[in-house]
Amino acid sequence: MTVLYALVGAAIVGCAIFMILSRNLVRMLLGLSLLATGANLLLFIAGRIRTDQAPIIKEGAKVLEDAADPVVQALILTAIVIGFALTIIMGVLVLRAWRTQATVDARKLESAEAMGAARARDGADE
Amino acid sequence: MSDTLLLIAPLMIPFLGAASALLLRSRPAAATAIGLIAAALTAAVSTALLLRIFQSGPPAMSVFGGWPHGFGVSFSATLPGAALVFITGLVALAAAIYALGDIGPRRRRAGYDALMLAMIGAVNGAFLTEDLFNLYVWFELALLSALGLLTLDRRAAQIDGAIRYAAFAMLAATFILLGVGMVYGLTGTLHIGAAASALAKAPPSFASATAAALLLGGLMLKSGLVPFHLWLPASYHTAPITVAAVFAGLLTKMGFFALLIVLGGVFGIGSGGVGAAQLVPLLGAFAAATMLICVTGALAQTDMRRMLAYHVIAQVGYMMAALALATRDGLAAAVFYMIHSIVVQANLFFGAGLIRRACGSWDLTRTGGVVRKEPLLALLLAVPILSLAGIPPFSGFWAKLIVIRESFSAGMAWLGAVAILAGLLTIISMANFWSDACWRQARTPMRRVPRSGLAAMALLSITTLMIGVAPQWLLSIARMSARMIGDAS
Numbered sequence: 001m002t003v004l005y006a007l008v009g010a011a012i013v014g015c016a017i018f019m020i021l022s023r024n025l026v027r028m029l030l031g032l033s034l035l036a037t038g039a040n041l042l043l044f045i046a047g048r049i050r051t052d053q054a055p056i057i058k059e060g061a062k063v064l065e066d067a068a069d070p071v072v073q074a075l076i077l078t079a080i081v082i083g084f085a086l087t088i089i090m091g092v093l094v095l096r097a098w099r100t101q102a103t104v105d106a107r108k109l110e111s112a113e114a115m116g117a118a119r120a121r122d123g124a125d126e
Numbered sequence: 127m128s129d130t131l132l133l134i135a136p137l138m139i140p141f142l143g144a145a146s147a148l149l150l151r152s153r154p155a156a157a158t159a160i161g162l163i164a165a166a167l168t169a170a171v172s173t174a175l176l177l178r179i180f181q182s183g184p185p186a187m188s189v190f191g192g193w194p195h196g197f198g199v200s201f202s203a204t205l206p207g208a209a210l211v212f213i214t215g216l217v218a219l220a221a222a223i224y225a226l227g228d229i230g231p232r233r234r235r236a237g238y239d240a241l242m243l244a245m246i247g248a249v250n251g252a253f254l255t256e257d258l259f260n261l262y263v264w265f266e267l268a269l270l271s272a273l274g275l276l277t278l279d280r281r282a283a284q285i286d287g288a289i290r291y292a293a294f295a296m297l298a299a300t301f302i303l304l305g306v307g308m309v310y311g312l313t314g315t316l317h318i319g320a321a322a323s324a325l326a327k328a329p330p331s332f333a334s335a336t337a338a339a340l341l342l343g344g345l346m347l348k349s350g351l352v353p354f355h356l357w358l359p360a361s362y363h364t365a366p367i368t369v370a371a372v373f374a375g376l377l378t379k380m381g382f383f384a385l386l387i388v389l390g391g392v393f394g395i396g397s398g399g400v401g402a403a404q405l406v407p408l409l410g411a412f413a414a415a416t417m418l419i420c421v422t423g424a425l426a427q428t429d430m431r432r433m434l435a436y437h438v439i440a441q442v443g444y445m446m447a448a449l450a451l452a453t454r455d456g457l458a459a460a461v462f463y464m465i466h467s468i469v470v471q472a473n474l475f476f477g478a479g480l481i482r483r484a485c486g487s488w489d490l491t492r493t494g495g496v497v498r499k500e501p502l503l504a505l506l507l508a509v510p511i512l513s514l515a516g517i518p519p520f521s522g523f524w525a526k527l528i529v530i531r532e533s534f535s536a537g538m539a540w541l542g543a544v545a546i547l548a549g550l551l552t553i554i555s556m557a558n559f560w561s562d563a564c565w566r567q568a569r570t571p572m573r574r575v576p577r578s579g580l581a582a583m584a585l586l587s588i589t590t591l592m593i594g595v596a597p598q599w600l601l602s603i604a605r606m607s608a609r610m611i612g613d614a615s
Contacts, residue, residue: 013304020293020297025289028293032293032296032297032300035296035297035300036300039300039303039304039307042304042307043303043304043307045311046307046308046310046311047310047311048311071310071316072307072310075259075307075310078259078263079303082263082266083300085266085270086266086269086270086292086296086299089270089273089292090289090292090293090296093273093277093285093288093289093292094289096277096280096285097282097285097286097289100282100285101282106289109286109289110286111281111282111283111286112283112284112286112287112290112360112361112363112364113286113360114283115283115363115364115429116363116427116429116431116432116488116489117429118426118427118428118429118432119428119489119491120491
């Protein structure tokens, strides 16, 4: 079960990285979002898949019996929120690029590269 | 109680300031005042925190939410974190002063003050936390505010740079998250010290190597090390110069700090830990490639901001070289280099901004005349230039000397030789910078530079000079830091 789960997580991460490498910014955005999902799945296995018991100490008991790990679930919840926020920000940036430059092709977005490109040192006044 | 307050003050003050600046951003004068006051208070409390550590040995520690130690998210003011918080406060104050003459009402209405304070708070959080997942959260928060700062003017080039920056940084953050998750799976804890002692007992395994590799990849991306360096010179030059200076000073160093804590602390590199031993030979190669490629990149640029952006990463290469030695003294050298470098990099960007103000161009082929028309600027700029070039008695000389000496004594002479070669190329690049911007005849009528900018540069130049004249105190901080990083394991 754990191995299958890990392989599924790895496959999602692999697909996500393939999409991030695309020149199409929308595909890259989807890839980043998918990558966060894959990471969350893998984070989930880090807490081991043991039982579906909630981590609540039973009435009268002193110690917690075998239970699911609550820490990874808290981590995943936090990571989902952060991943969502970053995806939105990235979406805003891509949308802005589309609106101002009418392209989502990373090759055609080169105004940052053009800014401050190296010039020849002419040395005319030396 | 007062210790706890002092410990969280370097976070709370910027965040409270950010919240109030956000509410008042339609009144630029009020936002400016909040930005300046919050930065000054942060600098004051971070100084108090550092002094507190020196006066009464045991560092302050606090666990949020009243959890027992090891369960909740805990903060502690150990070294090098507290020293870096001190330097961050200094850079934040200098940036707030510099912004008086550089960031206008339009940028303040766009939220400059709130975003800058949030970023300072996030950087301080990363330096003080003891929890690996919390470290990841601070990275994300710093990234969010950095993206806002980068696109402050909403120009096409800024959106373009921000897309590249965001894509790389999100990728890096996900790898950090995966690495943190694997460390948790291995050790059952997120506390840096507890994870380190759990890993120290176990022999190195496939899982520990994978966790270390994921964290190394993600954090190398964050610190801009070769082969993951391309995002930095593609984005930093598009930001407003005050923002670029703070990025150059703090963000890559935040990445390297985490690298130091993870590799040196959690995996015990430099203190006999074996969890990531198989990665150590690679570190030297990354460091050497970073130093050489990025200095060469800097030599090819004529735009001041792009040239300095390449130098930012080249300097991280030196820190990586110190870490790659895998010795206790190497860790100390990395900490010394990091603290020196934060001040110098921010100051160089400040200087570039003032040269642009005086000469009307970012391009070194169009600048000149600073020595004759603005002798004070030339004097203040000479300090970081000479320091970056590694000329004695400035701080960069000691930093480079320690790294190179340690690499020879750790038996990695080739790395020391590469560091010397990269140092020579840095001198050439800085000589070009100085002669083109300062020495040469002015090409255009010069304009006056704002006094606030000179004041900010003076603050940082004096710090650099103090490190240069009396490196002993910083060296002792660095040695204590290396011991504390190592003791985590």
